[in-house]
Amino acid sequence: YSYYNENTIIYVDGEYVKASEAKTDLYGQSLHYGYAVFEGIRAYKTASGEVKIFKAEEHFDRFRRSCELIHMPYNYTNEELITACYKVLELNNMEEAYIRPLAYCPPNMTLKAASEMNVMICAWEWGAYLGEKLLKVMTSSYQRPNPKAFKIESKSAGLYINSILASQEAKTKGFDEALLLDLEGYVAEGPGANIFFEKDGKIVTPPPGAILPGITRATVIELCQELNIPLEQRLFTTDELKTADCAFFCGTAAEVVGLESLDGQAFAKPWAQSLGKVLQQAYKARVLEKEFDRSSVKVA
Numbered sequence: 001y002s003y004y005n006e007n008t009i010i011y012v013d014g015e016y017v018k019a020s021e022a023k024t025d026l027y028g029q030s031l032h033y034g035y036a037v038f039e040g041i042r043a044y045k046t047a048s049g050e051v052k053i054f055k056a057e058e059h060f061d062r063f064r065r066s067c068e069l070i071h072m073p074y075n076y077t078n079e080e081l082i083t084a085c086y087k088v089l090e091l092n093n094m095e096e097a098y099i100r101p102l103a104y105c106p107p108n109m110t111l112k113a114a115s116e117m118n119v120m121i122c123a124w125e126w127g128a129y130l131g132e133k134l135l136k137v138m139t140s141s142y143q144r145p146n147p148k149a150f151k152i153e154s155k156s157a158g159l160y161i162n163s164i165l166a167s168q169e170a171k172t173k174g175f176d177e178a179l180l181l182d183l184e185g186y187v188a189e190g191p192g193a194n195i196f197f198e199k200d201g202k203i204v205t206p207p208p209g210a211i212l213p214g215i216t217r218a219t220v221i222e223l224c225q226e227l228n229i230p231l232e233q234r235l236f237t238t239d240e241l242k243t244a245d246c247a248f249f250c251g252t253a254a255e256v257v258g259l260e261s262l263d264g265q266a267f268a269k270p271w272a273q274s275l276g277k278v279l280q281q282a283y284k285a286r287v288l289e290k291e292f293d294r295s296s297v298k299v300a
């Protein structure tokens with residue numbers, strides 16, 4: 001996949017520059033130690049024809065918090081960076097796009113002044129990151145990182161080596177994606193998405209603690225409340241998950257995507273008849289600012 005070409009414009013520290021000409025310091029500690037923070041955001045062409053960034057405030061609140069948790073000095077307002085995102089979309093003639101802000105550091109180990117931090121924002125056109133079809137998922141041999149060894153609620157670059165290892169393992173073994181457990185062996189999340197399942201008309205998802213509390217996860221929880229779908233946040237094992245009627249991943253890049261099977265065991269309900277499908281369509285309607293008519297989705 002080519003993320004940019006010679007005409008692509010990105011935001012770097014208040015300036016709009018060509019991606020192909022932008023520079024970074026090879027001695028920077030972000031490159032050496034993964035000491036950087038990023039976000040993943042989507043812009044949609046909404047029902048009114050306007051391009052809107054979905055939950056931009058929430059993403060930049062998390063961006064700030066991610067930086068603060070690892071003591072990266074943060075000196076931006078949401079407004080400033082959201083304006084920069086829209087400008088990047090406009091300068092690249094993009095409507096539906098994935099937006100990637102990245103906060104990174106120069107080669108100064110102590111970082112005393114906020115001015116020493118860099119922020120870049122780029123965007124690229126990206127379809128559903130895990131595809132549209134149902135996923136064959138395997139329980140990863142990699143656990144999610146120890147919450148006592150790292151600020152796991154910080155969307156920090158270095159943490160994603162864990163995600164890369166888990167996805168690589170799954171793909172090498174012929175699966176589409178991995179599912180990672182926490183230190184106690186409870187289900188945590190996917191490498192880049194949160195997990196939900198449906199059982200007997202109820203939706204269940206792990207509570208905050210060993211997961212990145214996703215913004216899409218929060219949206220799905222809101223949709224359950226609006227649609228009167230009972231929802232529980234609690235710990236569960238893969239044994240329980242395998243008895244579910246359906247399961248799905250959700251995240252900004254993945255949106256809502258159904259699971260076909262876990263470790264080769266298929267979920268009980270056809271996706272088309274699941275609450276997962278209802279929530280998938282409700283999510284799509286929400287990001288596009290369309291009315292959602294639940295009766296349009298047939299659930300057996």
Ligand code: PMP
Binds near residue numbers: 163190216251
């Ligand atoms: N978990 C992990 C580990 C992630 O990287 C992501 C993607 N940011 C998510 C969950 C989903 O988060 P969001 O819905 O905010 O994109």
